[in-house]
Amino acid sequence: MGLVWMLGDNVNTDVIIPGRYNVTTDRSQLARYCLCEVRPDFAQQVKPGDVVMAGHNFGCGSSREHAPAALQACGIQVVIARSFARIFYRNAVNIGLPVLVCEEAVLSSTDGQQIQVDLASGTIYNQTTDQTFQAEPLDPFVARIVAAGGIIEYIRREGTLR
Amino acid sequence: MGTLTEEIFSYKLGRTVEQGETVVVEVDRVMSHDTTTPLAIKAFRELAQQNDGRVFNSRRSHIVFDHIIPASTIAAATLQRDVRSFAREQDITILQEGICHQVMPERGYVLPGDIIVGADSHSCTYGALGAFATGMGSTDIGVAYATGRTWFRVPFTINVRISGTLPFGVYAKDVTFEIVRRIGVDGANYRAIEFTGDLVEQLSVSERFTLCNMAIEMGGKAGLVAPDATTREWLKGRTESDYPMLAPHRPDYERIVEIDASQLQPMIACPPDVNNVTSVGEVSHVAIDQVFLGTCTNGRLDDLAIAASILQGKTIHPQTRMVVIPASREVYLEAMRLGYLETFVQAGASVGTPGCGPCIGRHFGVLAPGERALTTMNRNFTGRMGDPTAEIYLGSPATVAATALAGHISDPRNVL
Numbered sequence: 001m002g003l004v005w006m007l008g009d010n011v012n013t014d015v016i017i018p019g020r021y022n023v024t025t026d027r028s029q030l031a032r033y034c035l036c037e038v039r040p041d042f043a044q045q046v047k048p049g050d051v052v053m054a055g056h057n058f059g060c061g062s063s064r065e066h067a068p069a070a071l072q073a074c075g076i077q078v079v080i081a082r083s084f085a086r087i088f089y090r091n092a093v094n095i096g097l098p099v100l101v102c103e104e105a106v107l108s109s110t111d112g113q114q115i116q117v118d119l120a121s122g123t124i125y126n127q128t129t130d131q132t133f134q135a136e137p138l139d140p141f142v143a144r145i146v147a148a149g150g151i152i153e154y155i156r157r158e159g160t161l162r
Numbered sequence: 163m164g165t166l167t168e169e170i171f172s173y174k175l176g177r178t179v180e181q182g183e184t185v186v187v188e189v190d191r192v193m194s195h196d197t198t199t200p201l202a203i204k205a206f207r208e209l210a211q212q213n214d215g216r217v218f219n220s221r222r223s224h225i226v227f228d229h230i231i232p233a234s235t236i237a238a239a240t241l242q243r244d245v246r247s248f249a250r251e252q253d254i255t256i257l258q259e260g261i262c263h264q265v266m267p268e269r270g271y272v273l274p275g276d277i278i279v280g281a282d283s284h285s286c287t288y289g290a291l292g293a294f295a296t297g298m299g300s301t302d303i304g305v306a307y308a309t310g311r312t313w314f315r316v317p318f319t320i321n322v323r324i325s326g327t328l329p330f331g332v333y334a335k336d337v338t339f340e341i342v343r344r345i346g347v348d349g350a351n352y353r354a355i356e357f358t359g360d361l362v363e364q365l366s367v368s369e370r371f372t373l374c375n376m377a378i379e380m381g382g383k384a385g386l387v388a389p390d391a392t393t394r395e396w397l398k399g400r401t402e403s404d405y406p407m408l409a410p411h412r413p414d415y416e417r418i419v420e421i422d423a424s425q426l427q428p429m430i431a432c433p434p435d436v437n438n439v440t441s442v443g444e445v446s447h448v449a450i451d452q453v454f455l456g457t458c459t460n461g462r463l464d465d466l467a468i469a470a471s472i473l474q475g476k477t478i479h480p481q482t483r484m485v486v487i488p489a490s491r492e493v494y495l496e497a498m499r500l501g502y503l504e505t506f507v508q509a510g511a512s513v514g515t516p517g518c519g520p521c522i523g524r525h526f527g528v529l530a531p532g533e534r535a536l537t538t539m540n541r542n543f544t545g546r547m548g549d550p551t552a553e554i555y556l557g558s559p560a561t562v563a564a565t566a567l568a569g570h571i572s573d574p575r576n577v578l
Contacts, residue, residue: 014543015543018545019523020545023241057348060347061378062282062283063281063282063285064299069201091299139184139315151302152209155209155309156209
């Protein structure tokens, strides 16, 4: 269970973690400045288990993996969007940050509502409105990486990339 | 049979590959830069058992220092020190001679038919030479360094057909703005863009780099131009290797976008999204504090030549600063020999060392709260060049030079 942080369309990686703050691999530093341009309250108030919801093209722009890493370091349980930019989506899957595409859940939820997500089935329950939504199924290859917990774990399990 | 993308994947895998398929392929080159390499090293180390602790091929692994060069902070210097140590350990040569997307092709590391992955979103630039190249995050790149492989869903393709001739004062950058305006900032998400048409055939390799560079600004996985005589000529002296001259063969494009370049005017992408495009005339009242000429989009010799021709013997507006950064050492030296750098310095510009410069807001021209910049960059996102209340407008090198003289956004046709 977590609270919704609702964002708009085309939230780019410069906004998720600005270039001036990503010259580090220290995740706590990334967490500190996450979304500071659009939600200055986010880094201070986000709680582990909270959910980011967004419109179209979430994570567009730079390939910086610092963006999903910053959200993960803030304790974000899952990002649910109407659509994701390709590189962000792949980065999130690779590092084990859950990402779901669900148009209806985003359109029917608002900031601060209580959300419960079952990642295995893709079921999204908005407790505040008592509505249930079903996220789009994952691509089979992506599902295998997600099931392993990320690309590194997937390759370790398989012995190589295949 | 297929799109250029399908032809490349089919050539690599030795069988007919179709769009929509998920494939695992061996990559020809892997690239990362000073900002993305540290996390790639972390992923690479986690796969030590799978790779005996060595990169798949140290001659096909490339680390380019370009984002914060020379280092501007202790934090940046420390990360670079650690990356240098990794490169020594792995026998990788660090390239510190300009922007990765300029240096990789200049050195002959990008050939038609290649599959290249880079830890930078603008790696799609390499498609201008007929390679399939895409940007990825550091973990994907760490995996590629470790295994020499990656996975792809072979993308569906949008064909952008550009006809006509470039009107006076209109350049490849303006055409690119029109393409982004038409397709939108996510209209090519997960897709490849193949540029064809009379105009594309006439464009130089440098101009094709500008087109392909901004495929990612529409969400594109790759931007490609089929190799031709122009490509061959450009590669002469840069590589000894043979390469296949692949071309689309009865392609099944998902969508075709037709653009008549003859109808275009000089354009500006207004903040904060790249598809926020308008004609120069619509925003010519906007006062500009700083102009920036450079980047992987427009920091090449022809870009500098256009700007120098406008600034020759003139002085930039007293209320406007100008930053010029050649995209590579090769460009810098040639611009020096041809007198362009002297023209810029005489006009009052600051000329910087080849690299990304202020494009990512860390050094050499960071913006103050409320300031406005007009740049030849590919992105105008909030906070990208410094303070989040600063505004970034994008234009062609000619528009940037004209604006430097006027102190406000200015139509280059007035001064060309």
